[in-house]
Amino acid sequence: MTYDVIIVGGGIAGLSTAVRCTELDLKPIVLEKGEPADYPCNARFSGGIVHVAEKEMRAPEADILAKIDHLTDGVGSGGLAAIMAADAEKALDWLRGNGAKFIKGGAIELMRWVLAPPRPRRPGLDWQGRGPDMLLRNLTAKMEAGGGTLERGVRGTALLQEAGKVVGLRATRGGQDVEFRGRAVVICDGGFQGDPELVRRFISPRPDALFTRGAGTGCGDGLRMAEALGAQLVGTDRFYGHLLGRETFDNEKLWPYPTIDAIARASILVDGAGNRLFDEGRGGIYLANEIAKLDDPLTISVVFDDAVWNGLAADNRYPPCMNPAFVNEGGTVYEADSLEALAAQINVPGEALAMTVAAFNNALEGGALAGLDPIRTTDVVPAHPIKTPPFHAIELCAGITYTMGGLTIDAQSRALDTAGAPIAGLYAAGSATGGIEGGPNAAYLGGLSKAVITGLRAAECIAES
Numbered sequence: 001m002t003y004d005v006i007i008v009g010g011g012i013a014g015l016s017t018a019v020r021c022t023e024l025d026l027k028p029i030v031l032e033k034g035e036p037a038d039y040p041c042n043a044r045f046s047g048g049i050v051h052v053a054e055k056e057m058r059a060p061e062a063d064i065l066a067k068i069d070h071l072t073d074g075v076g077s078g079g080l081a082a083i084m085a086a087d088a089e090k091a092l093d094w095l096r097g098n099g100a101k102f103i104k105g106g107a108i109e110l111m112r113w114v115l116a117p118p119r120p121r122r123p124g125l126d127w128q129g130r131g132p133d134m135l136l137r138n139l140t141a142k143m144e145a146g147g148g149t150l151e152r153g154v155r156g157t158a159l160l161q162e163a164g165k166v167v168g169l170r171a172t173r174g175g176q177d178v179e180f181r182g183r184a185v186v187i188c189d190g191g192f193q194g195d196p197e198l199v200r201r202f203i204s205p206r207p208d209a210l211f212t213r214g215a216g217t218g219c220g221d222g223l224r225m226a227e228a229l230g231a232q233l234v235g236t237d238r239f240y241g242h243l244l245g246r247e248t249f250d251n252e253k254l255w256p257y258p259t260i261d262a263i264a265r266a267s268i269l270v271d272g273a274g275n276r277l278f279d280e281g282r283g284g285i286y287l288a289n290e291i292a293k294l295d296d297p298l299t300i301s302v303v304f305d306d307a308v309w310n311g312l313a314a315d316n317r318y319p320p321c322m323n324p325a326f327v328n329e330g331g332t333v334y335e336a337d338s339l340e341a342l343a344a345q346i347n348v349p350g351e352a353l354a355m356t357v358a359a360f361n362n363a364l365e366g367g368a369l370a371g372l373d374p375i376r377t378t379d380v381v382p383a384h385p386i387k388t389p390p391f392h393a394i395e396l397c398a399g400i401t402y403t404m405g406g407l408t409i410d411a412q413s414r415a416l417d418t419a420g421a422p423i424a425g426l427y428a429a430g431s432a433t434g435g436i437e438g439g440p441n442a443a444y445l446g447g448l449s450k451a452v453i454t455g456l457r458a459a460e461c462i463a464e465s
């Protein structure tokens with residue numbers, strides 16, 4: 001079976017690549033391993049907030065670059081992440097031109113472009129008929145109208161290479177091996193968060209102790225098949241994810257929302273000995289990454305006071321709010337009038353917790369948070385003292401949504417080999433790629449925008465070549 005472009009994965013990266021291919025007179029086929037018409041993927045489950053580095057898509061390029069610079073400690077804006085700033089507005093317009101409907105989801109800039117109809121602001125997974133689901137349906141129809149094909153139930157397994165050029169893909173369909181041939185292959189398989197072996201190799205010694213906060217369909221097939229041809233990997237140690245209650249493993253109402261990030265970055269996280277281990281001020285995505293690295297990631301609790309619980313935990317800028325949604329859905333928020341009594345509930349030594357809290361409060365009041373070990377930064381959000389009883393705690397787990405690292409690409413979405421040269425005929429887009437997000441701060445720049453921007457660039461490069 002011969003096509004111009006073979007695309008592995010029918011999420012937003014794959015379908016955007018495919019639609020753009022048809023606009024450029026290329027004949028694409030999208031191979032999707034999911035079988036049902038509404039096959040699961042992260043794009044379908046997503047919140048539909050289309051942004052770049054939490055800036056709105058029409059923000060001036062210089063502003064977006066400055067934000068990327070800030071989030072990535074200066075690494076991103078000088079590198080590949082700059083394409084996110086350069087193409088943000090174009091990607092938005094392209095989506096709108098291809099049937100995407102948007103609403104303004106809230107007052108903060110992040111929420112300017114939310115795919116409509118938006119998911120309701122309530123806990124639990126809720127995606128059918130919501131904006132991202134509708135977008136994937138529209139893109140599929142658009143692609144098919146343009147002469148492209150979507151084949152479901154086909155899992156790509158290996159790349160075909162002849163004379164140094166990728167010329168196709170081997171796949172399985174209904175237990176049979178099949179081959180697809182084309183001028184180019186674009187890997188859009190959504191990352192490797194669904195594969196415990198790869199997660200253990202790159203992210204955590206305990207993949208079983210991370211909660212899969214997504215479809216779990218990205219199993220690193222693309223990474224493996226490209227690595228077999230000498231592809232270079234980058235940033236594979238970081239993932240986009242959030243802090244969730246540990247009970248999420250047994251309670252499907254507690255994911256993907258609400259997340260515990262806002263409480264965590266205002267308060268402190270302690271381990272089983274009552275000690276702080278991380279700079280909470282760097283936010284929930286960073287903290288989820290750091291928790292994942294622990295020998296036992298299921299030992300961390302967040303400790304906060306009643307002012308936080310009835311203040312920012314009830315703030316509706318990031319709905320659904322932890323207070324009261326988390327408790328209403330069966331999540332446990334431990335509560336006690338003294339830190340010692342709270343410590344007993346979460347199996348932490350009381351004296352140690354009281355000392356950790358006192359050190360934190362003293363440093364906060366004395367303006368000496370930078371002197372704490374580990375340091376506590378406050379450049380993103382202020383720290384709140386833990387003073388107003390009753391005191392509260394939630395036992396945490398790290399939720400992994402998608403891996404931020406993966407195949408190294410250039411600005412045309414061409415996959416590079418370990419020497420930094422393009423592998424002829426091989427491209428990648430979306431969460432299969434690395435080098436745009438991640439780094440020391442686990443900088444999150446926007447999974448949907450990254451997928452569309454890298455997908456459009458892949459299609460345009462293939463058309464030009």
Ligand SMILES: Cc1cc2nc3c(=O)[nH]c(=O)nc-3n(C[C@H](O)[C@H](O)[C@H](O)COP(=O)(O)OP(=O)(O)OC[C@H]3O[C@@H](n4cnc5c(N)ncnc54)[C@H](O)[C@@H]3O)c2cc1C
Pocket residue numbers: 008009010011012013014031032033034039040041042043044045046047048049050051154155156157188189190191213214215217218219221222256401402429430431432446447448449451
């Ligand atoms: C709960 C949740 C909320 C989110 N909210 C947001 C948000 O508001 N804003 C934002 O920017 N991002 C958000 N994201 C992230 C965003 O959804 C992803 O970054 C984005 O969907 C990545 O697109 P993708 O096409 O690369 O991967 P996916 O959408 O995951 O698609 C990959 C596809 O490849 C298929 N596949 C995998 N392996 C193979 C194979 N070997 N052969 C064939 N097919 C294969 C999979 O089945 C899947 O359909 C959210 C994600 C989740 C889970």
